[in-house]
Amino acid sequence: MIEVRQLNKYFGDLHVLKDVDLKVAQGEVVCLIGASGSGKSTLLRCINFLERAQSGEIYIQGRLVNPGKDDLDKIRQEVGMVFQLFNLFPHKNVLENVIEAPVMVKKIPVKQATEEALALLEKVGLSDKAESYPSQLSGGQKQRVAIARALAMRPKIMLFDEPTSALDPELVGEVLAVMKQLAREGMTMIVVTHEMAFAREVANWVVYMDEGRIVEVSKPAQIFDAPREARTREFLRRVLQTNNQQSATA
Amino acid sequence: MGIFEWSATFYGLLVASAPIFIQATILTLKLTAAALGIGILIGLVFAMMKISTNRLFSCIADAYITVIRGTPLIVQIFWIYYGLAPVLDVPAFWAASLGLAIHNGAYIAEIFRGGIQSISRGQMEAARSLGMSYLLAMRRIILPQAFKRSIPPLGNQFIIGLKDSSLAAFVTMPELFMTAMRRAAHQPGYALEYYTIAGAYYLALVVIFSFLVRKLERRLDVDK
Numbered sequence A: 001m002i003e004v005r006q007l008n009k010y011f012g013d014l015h016v017l018k019d020v021d022l023k024v025a026q027g028e029v030v031c032l033i034g035a036s037g038s039g040k041s042t043l044l045r046c047i048n049f050l051e052r053a054q055s056g057e058i059y060i061q062g063r064l065v066n067p068g069k070d071d072l073d074k075i076r077q078e079v080g081m082v083f084q085l086f087n088l089f090p091h092k093n094v095l096e097n098v099i100e101a102p103v104m105v106k107k108i109p110v111k112q113a114t115e116e117a118l119a120l121l122e123k124v125g126l127s128d129k130a131e132s133y134p135s136q137l138s139g140g141q142k143q144r145v146a147i148a149r150a151l152a153m154r155p156k157i158m159l160f161d162e163p164t165s166a167l168d169p170e171l172v173g174e175v176l177a178v179m180k181q182l183a184r185e186g187m188t189m190i191v192v193t194h195e196m197a198f199a200r201e202v203a204n205w206v207v208y209m210d211e212g213r214i215v216e217v218s219k220p221a222q223i224f225d226a227p228r229e230a231r232t233r234e235f236l237r238r239v240l241q242t243n244n245q246q247s248a249t250a
Numbered sequence B: 001m002g003i004f005e006w007s008a009t010f011y012g013l014l015v016a017s018a019p020i021f022i023q024a025t026i027l028t029l030k031l032t033a034a035a036l037g038i039g040i041l042i043g044l045v046f047a048m049m050k051i052s053t054n055r056l057f058s059c060i061a062d063a064y065i066t067v068i069r070g071t072p073l074i075v076q077i078f079w080i081y082y083g084l085a086p087v088l089d090v091p092a093f094w095a096a097s098l099g100l101a102i103h104n105g106a107y108i109a110e111i112f113r114g115g116i117q118s119i120s121r122g123q124m125e126a127a128r129s130l131g132m133s134y135l136l137a138m139r140r141i142i143l144p145q146a147f148k149r150s151i152p153p154l155g156n157q158f159i160i161g162l163k164d165s166s167l168a169a170f171v172t173m174p175e176l177f178m179t180a181m182r183r184a185a186h187q188p189g190y191a192l193e194y195y196t197i198a199g200a201y202y203l204a205l206v207v208i209f210s211f212l213v214r215k216l217e218r219r220l221d222v223d224k
């Protein structure tokens, strides 16, 4: 479905992705974990070509993408992305946010796009918010609109970059619930997250990144209970510790 | 002459000259509208060029803005009027409008550039991630937001443009300032009065215009 081979990305002298290999099969959910600055966002952004890697190959649905020649706009239609800070269009209401790309890019008639959008909003539990503006929504609602907006293009793959990191703790659950639902329906997903419980429950594979390298790719049970790599174990120990502290103080 | 008599005289001149000054006002408004209309188009194009990753485009935009901001408006109007207009047979009205437009365009370009750059990068990324092309994302997502944020400084520039249109007098346009000059030449004893009358017309236009801009700002909720 998606395959990344020997990807290298530099920002100036900074080597951010180092020989990254990653394979995601149809219908799989892959969770990407790792410390801040380890290159998780950059990897996602390279996969939908918001960033251009200096070397390496990216296959989407079995086809090698040639970023110099291929129509990247077309490829991005197949690869939905959800951002940490939602990035809803503030001058458009919820419905307009969702139908914007289908109507303007795919030229779907407004009436049909609206029907599909309303169905998607119902799916993410926001039927009653179609006419609201983003500024009138909570963070959790915004992120669910952002998911509906991405789904409206009927992507084959969804990329999530820390979709719940900017949310108040009590709003995280509603967004994760939508993502779990998507996973159950067979959506192929790559999710950068610090929600270890989500990863354990939903992921087919958990990928641990450190300093631009993929250190370990394991089944969730393995990586959380008996990580193969010492670095993974160290990272998880630190993360779970802070998580526990947070829930203790919360 | 006491203040009372002066006021009476001034009032008499104001009323007597009203027909001709109102006509001049219409010309001033036409000049301003043409100049700012074209200026907005110029500003939009050069703002887009300036933020472009294409070095050639951004250099051209830089050069344009530097030259226009670095030379006096009256020189620019004369360039068009004496340089371009005779060659291309452009009527004086359009020569003046174009000179004003090229001038205002440089400032408007900077206003739009600021507006565009004030929109968070995430907006462009979200639009691109949905498969929108750069230009479509600009047109549908970035520019509407940037334009809204540009309204306050744009209103300011419009006021400057309105007053600057008085320089069209020097290329034969019988607009407000030219009208005052002609009347003053006719009745040299009343020069001060006629220039004051012209000033009052500008002031009235600026006050009305500021009011309209404020109303628009409130309607569009610019702060949000």
Ligand SMILES: Nc1ncnc2c1ncn2[C@@H]1O[C@H](COP(=O)(O)OP(=O)(O)OP(=O)(O)O)[C@@H](O)[C@H]1O
Binding pocket: A011, A014, A016, A034, A035, A036, A037, A038, A039, A040, A041, A042, A043
């Ligand atoms: N546009 C950029 N220009 C220069 N350096 C960048 C840019 N984007 C990211 N970097 C650097 O690349 C490295 C990887 O960043 P990235 O955002 O991919 O990390 P991350 O794993 O997503 O971290 P976080 O968990 O904090 O989101 C960091 O050192 C970051 O400072």
Ligand SMILES: [Mg+2]
Binding pocket: A040, A041, A042, A161, A162
């Ligand atoms: Mg990140």
